[in-house]
Amino acid sequence: MPQDNESPDELKPALANSEAKVRAAQHLLKRAAEEIEDLVEADCEDDQKNQASQAAERFRRAASF
Numbered sequence: 001m002p003q004d005n006e007s008p009d010e011l012k013p014a015l016a017n018s019e020a021k022v023r024a025a026q027h028l029l030k031r032a033a034e035e036i037e038d039l040v041e042a043d044c045e046d047d048q049k050n051q052a053s054q055a056a057e058r059f060r061r062a063a064s065f
Helices: 008-040 046-063
Strands: none
Touching (some): 008 046
């Protein structure tokens, strides 16, 4: 965890690391949404398809932050 007395140059690697973690999480959420939608296309009941589609949409919204 960065200390309050660190210079901006010392904080840049921590910021870059945090940004990379956010991008990785967004990628995983988008991939999960795609996989859910692929599964929805399989033989499922309409209610299950609806729930899966809603979950995929929630993942996409979370990935957009």
